[in-house]
Amino acid sequence: MAEVKKKIKPGQIEVHPEELAIVVHYEVQEVSTLPDGTQKVISKEPGEKKISVKSLSDKTNVPLLATEIIAKCKLIHPSKTGQVEELLYQLQHRGAGDDGKATAKPASASAGGAPAAKSSPPKATPAPAPAPAAAAPPPSPAKPGPPPGTPSKKPPAASPAPAAMLNGKAPVKAQSRLDAEAEERAELQQRRQTQAMQIFKMQQKQYEQAYMTKLDEYIEGLYEEEMPKKVRATGMIAQLFRNTENFETLLSHETLLQTLARVLREDGKRSIDLCTNIVSVFFSVSNFTQFHGLIMQNQVGALTMDLIDLEIKRTEHRAAEEGISPAMVAQKALEASQGQVTLSEREKKLLALIQKQDRLLYIAFYMLLNLSEDIEVERKMKKKNIVVYLVKMLERSNVELLILATTFLKKLSIYKENKETMASCKIVEKLMKFVPVLNDVLLMSVLRLLHNLSFDHTLRDDMVKHGLIPKAVDLMTVPRFQPVVLGLLYHISMEDKYKSLFTFTDCLNKMYDMLMRVQDLRNTPELIALAVNLTQNPRNAETLCEGDRFDKMMRRAFQTCDELMFKVLRNLSQQDGLSIKRRFGPYVEQLVTLLRAPDITAELFVEVLGCLANLYIPEFDFLGLVRKHDLLTFLATYAQPGAVDDDILLEVVMFVGVLCNEGTAPLICQSGLVSTLFTLMGDKKEDDEFVLQIAFTFHKFLLHDETRTMLLTNTQQVVFYLVDLLQDKNKEVRRVADQCLDIIMDTDEEWAVRIRNLKFESFNQEWLDVVAQPPDQMAAQHARPRHGYDDAEVDYSGDGYGYQISDQRLVADFDDLGGANGGATWGPGDEGIMHANYDGYEGTYDEEELRRGYAM
Numbered sequence: 001m002a003e004v005k006k007k008i009k010p011g012q013i014e015v016h017p018e019e020l021a022i023v024v025h026y027e028v029q030e031v032s033t034l035p036d037g038t039q040k041v042i043s044k045e046p047g048e049k050k051i052s053v054k055s056l057s058d059k060t061n062v063p064l065l066a067t068e069i070i071a072k073c074k075l076i077h078p079s080k081t082g083q084v085e086e087l088l089y090q091l092q093h094r095g096a097g098d099d100g101k102a103t104a105k106p107a108s109a110s111a112g113g114a115p116a117a118k119s120s121p122p123k124a125t126p127a128p129a130p131a132p133a134a135a136a137p138p139p140s141p142a143k144p145g146p147p148p149g150t151p152s153k154k155p156p157a158a159s160p161a162p163a164a165m166l167n168g169k170a171p172v173k174a175q176s177r178l179d180a181e182a183e184e185r186a187e188l189q190q191r192r193q194t195q196a197m198q199i200f201k202m203q204q205k206q207y208e209q210a211y212m213t214k215l216d217e218y219i220e221g222l223y224e225e226e227m228p229k230k231v232r233a234t235g236m237i238a239q240l241f242r243n244t245e246n247f248e249t250l251l252s253h254e255t256l257l258q259t260l261a262r263v264l265r266e267d268g269k270r271s272i273d274l275c276t277n278i279v280s281v282f283f284s285v286s287n288f289t290q291f292h293g294l295i296m297q298n299q300v301g302a303l304t305m306d307l308i309d310l311e312i313k314r315t316e317h318r319a320a321e322e323g324i325s326p327a328m329v330a331q332k333a334l335e336a337s338q339g340q341v342t343l344s345e346r347e348k349k350l351l352a353l354i355q356k357q358d359r360l361l362y363i364a365f366y367m368l369l370n371l372s373e374d375i376e377v378e379r380k381m382k383k384k385n386i387v388v389y390l391v392k393m394l395e396r397s398n399v400e401l402l403i404l405a406t407t408f409l410k411k412l413s414i415y416k417e418n419k420e421t422m423a424s425c426k427i428v429e430k431l432m433k434f435v436p437v438l439n440d441v442l443l444m445s446v447l448r449l450l451h452n453l454s455f456d457h458t459l460r461d462d463m464v465k466h467g468l469i470p471k472a473v474d475l476m477t478v479p480r481f482q483p484v485v486l487g488l489l490y491h492i493s494m495e496d497k498y499k500s501l502f503t504f505t506d507c508l509n510k511m512y513d514m515l516m517r518v519q520d521l522r523n524t525p526e527l528i529a530l531a532v533n534l535t536q537n538p539r540n541a542e543t544l545c546e547g548d549r550f551d552k553m554m555r556r557a558f559q560t561c562d563e564l565m566f567k568v569l570r571n572l573s574q575q576d577g578l579s580i581k582r583r584f585g586p587y588v589e590q591l592v593t594l595l596r597a598p599d600i601t602a603e604l605f606v607e608v609l610g611c612l613a614n615l616y617i618p619e620f621d622f623l624g625l626v627r628k629h630d631l632l633t634f635l636a637t638y639a640q641p642g643a644v645d646d647d648i649l650l651e652v653v654m655f656v657g658v659l660c661n662e663g664t665a666p667l668i669c670q671s672g673l674v675s676t677l678f679t680l681m682g683d684k685k686e687d688d689e690f691v692l693q694i695a696f697t698f699h700k701f702l703l704h705d706e707t708r709t710m711l712l713t714n715t716q717q718v719v720f721y722l723v724d725l726l727q728d729k730n731k732e733v734r735r736v737a738d739q740c741l742d743i744i745m746d747t748d749e750e751w752a753v754r755i756r757n758l759k760f761e762s763f764n765q766e767w768l769d770v771v772a773q774p775p776d777q778m779a780a781q782h783a784r785p786r787h788g789y790d791d792a793e794v795d796y797s798g799d800g801y802g803y804q805i806s807d808q809r810l811v812a813d814f815d816d817l818g819g820a821n822g823g824a825t826w827g828p829g830d831e832g833i834m835h836a837n838y839d840g841y842e843g844t845y846d847e848e849e850l851r852r853g854y855a856m
Helices: 062-072 078-099 175-204 212-221 227-241 244-251 256-270 272-286 289-297 300-322 326-337 345-371 375-383 386-393 399-412 416-424 427-434 440-453 457-465 468-474 482-493 496-504 507-517 525-534 538-544 549-560 563-573 578-583 585-595 602-613 622-629 631-638 646-659 665-671 673-683 688-702 705-714 717-725 731-747 749-763 765-771 775-782 814-820 847-855
Strands: 003-015 021-033 039-052 802-805 808-811
Touching: 003 078, 021 078, 062 078, 175 227, 175 272, 175 345, 175 399, 175 440, 212 227, 212 244, 212 256, 227 244, 227 256, 227 272, 256 272, 256 300, 272 289, 272 300, 272 345, 289 300, 289 345, 300 345, 300 375, 300 386, 326 345, 345 375, 345 386, 345 399, 375 386, 386 399, 386 416, 399 427, 399 440, 416 427, 416 457, 427 440, 427 457, 440 457, 440 482, 457 468, 457 482, 457 496, 468 482, 468 496, 468 507, 482 496, 482 525, 496 507, 496 525, 496 538, 507 525, 507 538, 507 549, 525 563, 538 563, 538 578, 549 563, 549 578, 549 585, 563 578, 563 602, 578 585, 585 602, 585 622, 602 646, 622 631, 622 646, 622 665, 631 646, 631 665, 631 673, 646 673, 646 688, 665 673, 665 705, 673 688, 673 705, 673 717, 688 705, 688 717, 688 731, 705 717, 705 731, 717 731, 717 749, 731 749
Parallel strands: none
Antiparallel strands: 003 021, 021 039, 802 808
């Protein structure tokens, strides 16, 4: 009796037309399993499941939300994660249009964002003052606003609702990039389908029209002994499978698929046409996810892998015997088509064979790509060396096969094991010959694969070694390749050893043009990430600021108030040399005015403050700046612990250090910043960066009489804290603390004596602790075991100066000798306790030799 079971087949996933929800369509099937094992669908009933999304704002982590939805809904396969993310972004974008809120996808760099440059204390090195440049007129001063990032009071632009608005600019339209990528994937899919159809048409030319009414006749042909008849039968069946209307009849046939699999297994090695026809049948079936189980049941995936392995070995054997590869044949065929050479008969046969081989390999890999939607199936392919086979395809010259191979490799490269296999096959060396290439689709596929591989530092080294940087820079201005190329260059620029290589290309000039041309830099995260990385290198920073380019960047930054442009400028201000810092001189007052603007966002605030905190310019009139803008009072409100976020607080500490000079020192004392920073040092003692920057600010305080007196008088514990920092694990912290103590010792004799004692106690604390202990306790702690043996195991000799352990004879140490001599010291009259066989030293030691011995 047939067994009937219900099966659920997932279907299309789409956005709900009205509600904030995703709709998953599915089909409930009643499947009858016959005694012989075949299955037949009895009934089908469509259904749908609505997944409501409670909230979807601009700050929602869409990838995380998509993962949670897939984990809870069993109707959505994990391979559909990207599709679910796209639908969520559509909902997010639609919500922005309905509610007037900016809820676009947040732009993110491919390397996880540019690494934040670590701040270092500015160096107080005097330099001659340059002629002042003409500065643009600053805007009118504004009243001091509340600290951005505070829990109770925030600037209006930093509040959650209008966070995406800045000076009236429209919200970021990150959805356009998502749409472009989806469109690109659709075009690539269409191109693969078109190529497959061309292969089918070429195969169909060999046979007449096939009809469903003759299906039994075609199946009988599969049992013929003659190979041409079998090939014809498979070709006719392949024609029938190209029409999806025939699927229900063909797939419900009891033995058709099993027979085709058997013929492929038994006779596949005998005819390449037979293989192509049968594999194209299963390829047609593989285009539908619900039929993948039928392909796996007949072990067609494993058979296809064996066929690929066979064809690759045949190619390698032919190349070894005749010394000619498929690429060489293709090159000769191209030259022959241009009339440059004439192909011999042997070369014509080889060309025809290679073309047949390319068609088979294309259909085979395309079918495996469809089957790899299931992660478990992909793992099985990996075990059968799918990665090695795909890398070998890069040596062929068929453009469509190359596009398919690189697309498949890109999908596989997200797993570490596959990436390591690719590296062992020298994939970078093989890919570099396609950068650039005339075919844009192939070039884009190669660039995306390189982008995936560039997350590995070893493969990045290979890319640089094979000259990727200048080749990628040449593609920076091509709009189609820009996001991928910029992401690829960003990954390379993460390595400090490669940053300087960009100086010798046109990258910095093109990057500058793009920074000035892009309307909203938040739409180009890769560009900003690359700019932030490259401006950490002094040579790149100097090149970027050449001519009037620095002034143009400053004017554009003030015009757009774009925090990302200020992030690049902040990196420029971090350079150690004064040449770049002095360029900021005419704009310092404008920066302070922008810093005090009431509607400044927290993101822009920290970037502007970061620029100012790096600008130690010896000849600049900081006293006039402080008095004009009441800067110290303004900064004192931000320096309170817990008033603002740590990133802002750190920049405040650094800026106070920059402002401190002989003229501003009395004003700093009046503002209360000295005691505030001392309190802050205790609160942030576990944060090395805070400790370092506060210690450096103290160093600046100690250089001037007013601040030094207040620091040592009102906060006497600061000296003890600085002494403790001499034992810090951070080398820079120890160095700055030592410099601070040296200044105190040079300016105050009383403190100098105390600091010397404190340093001695700090460096010799362990020894002092031991000396301070009672004698009996000290003796107990320092009593040494006799080489780890118990007294019962040791046989002491009667001569008073040695003991026996098993067969080993040991001489007593000086403590034992002292004990043998009644506890007295070993002096001139104790020669008798020496061993009888010890002859002694016949010479004499003078005092100088003895002193050298002690020095050792």
